[in-house]
Amino acid sequence: MSTILANGLAVDAPGSSPATRSLSHVLAFGLRLLTGWNAAAPAAPQSRKAEADAVREWAWTFARTDRSFFDDLFAAADRHERLQG
Incomplete structure (x- = not known):
């Protein structure tokens, strides 16, 4: 993940290599499987x-x-x- 500064330059965050991103996605998926957490929004707004x-x-x-x-x-x-x- 990179950060855009006020002057328009993009600076890579520490640990933003493709391998790190892949590992974070795998770990997040595993956490969702273990906890049953789902970030899906509700289908319709509630009253x-x-x-x-x-x-x-x-x-x-x-x-x-x-x-x-x-x-x-x-x-x-x-x-x-x-x-x-």
């Missing part, structure tokens, strides 16, 4: 209610360990759902 419900569902994972963060997530979901867009 505000659906987004707020998803945040509320996620918030429940913090109900026992971090009650204040749980409360903050629920409050943010409520604000998001009620926001006039």
Whole structure:
């Protein structure tokens, strides 16, 4: 990967050889396989209610360990759902 400077010159970043790039792609692919992570975007935009419900569902994972963060997530979901867009 190269970086473009303000004067228009491209400078190669350290470790930007083709072998390094190939290795990073292989490692990233392996990480995605191991963790099941997928960076694909959702097929269609969700409604505000659906987004707020998803945040509320996620918030429940913090109900026992971090009650204040749980409360903050629920409050943010409520604000998001009620926001006039």
